[in-house]
Amino acid sequence: MKKNIAIIMGGYSSEVGISLKSGNVVYKHIDTEKYNAYKVHILENKWVHVDDNEEEYPINKEDFSTEIKGQKITFDCVFNAIHGTPGENGIILAYFDLIGLKHTSAPFYQMALTFNKRDTLSVVKQYGIATAVSIYLNKGDEIDCDAIIKKVGLPCFVKPNGAGSSFGISKVYTKGELIPAIEKAYEEDTEILIESFLDGTEVSVGVIQYKGETKVLPITEIVSENDFFDYKAKYEGESQEITPARLTDSQRNRVKEVAKRVYEILNMRGFSRSEYILVNDEPHFIEMNTVPGLTEASILPQQANHAGISLTELFGNAIEMALNN
Structure with a gap:
């Protein structure tokens, strides 16, 4: 029997538009032979399921169900595609934990911790991970x-x-x-x-749980046309994203070693994409994104593709890991 999957998108932050794009890509590529997918917009003024005709059906916040043409729909799992609050900072995930609904992200505390750049840096520094001053x-x-x-x-x-x-x-x-x-x-x-300011090569590396194991994806080198990897560089094509990164074998191995170590230090699950700057061949941790962009052009999907993982496989694996957790 097919599982019902709610793909939550939107959110309450400046990233709402980006999140809606990510969520729609997940909806487009999800395996419909295995799952019944539902787009759910989590917005400040409404929580609604939106069907393919843009018709809206309210979400019942008591059990996160919806009713479509007289039929109550409950969900087996939530795919979290909300960048920013309340998805990436763990707020809505605590709610899902309270009502017993599985989701594709890390536990709410880990999400809250990694969303807080200052607290994340404070933790990783204690384990000897290099960072900026x-x-x-x-x-x-x-x-x-x-x-x-x-x-x-x-x-x-x-x-x-x-x-x-x-x-x-x-x-x-x-x-x-x-x-x-x-x-x-x-x-x-x-x-x-x-x-x-750290003067060095900037790289982005995805670390995910894949088929029950922690997997470091191929590394992406970021070459921004602007002063740094800003919004325009990320979303308006004003950068080069080179996958795999132009690193020596020793540099690549060190980045992978540190990225996996940071993922484990922070007790992460699910998706992550972290930024590092290589200074004298040592990766300096900048930040971790736990709901990274999931469009076809986004960095983590690019990295998965280089690892031979399609979007359908990437999203399906996240769902199965959540269901079996």
Whole structure:
């Protein structure tokens, strides 16, 4: 008997449009011989199942069911395609755990931890993982530009703590640019971090659970046409994404070793895509994305393709891992 799968997409953040694209790709490529797939839009003003004719059916939040033409539909598993809140930060996953509904992501605590850039860095540093030098600020804190620059240097990066897709990030070259960059980051989050610039090769590496094992996918080298891997570089083609990355065997092996180690340190499950910068051949961890882009052009699907894993296999494996967990 086919399993009913709810593909949740949308969310409450600036990434809602990107999430809807990812969710629709999952819906397009899911194996319909094995699963009944349902698109579910999780939006601030409504939770609805949306059918192929764009007709909407409300989701009952008591048990996450819906009713279609008088028939109640319940779900066996949720495929999480929500970038940002409430999918990537674990909020909705805690709800699914409470009602006993399986999902394709890591447990809600791991999702909350990895969505918080500052907390993630604090954890991995304790295990000897190399990172940039960083300073943390909360909205309302006194800002001492001279002290910040003395610690992290120039140029530096100013980032919202809990935003994705490079929203709110600035590369700062001068003292005069620092305050505007901080204000921009605060538009996305009340917590920010300021990091030293790492001069090296930027790579992105997917680590997933595949057929019961932790699998490191082929590494992608990021060559941005812009100052850094910003929104336009990620989504508007203003970058080169070279898979497999142009690394030596020793560099490649070291990136894979560190990426797998970080995945295990953080007790991850399901999808992940992490960014590293190689400085003197040592990968410096930047951040982890636990609901990475899932469109045909996104990095993790590109990496899976190079590993011989189709989108249908990639998405089906995530569902089966969740169902059997």
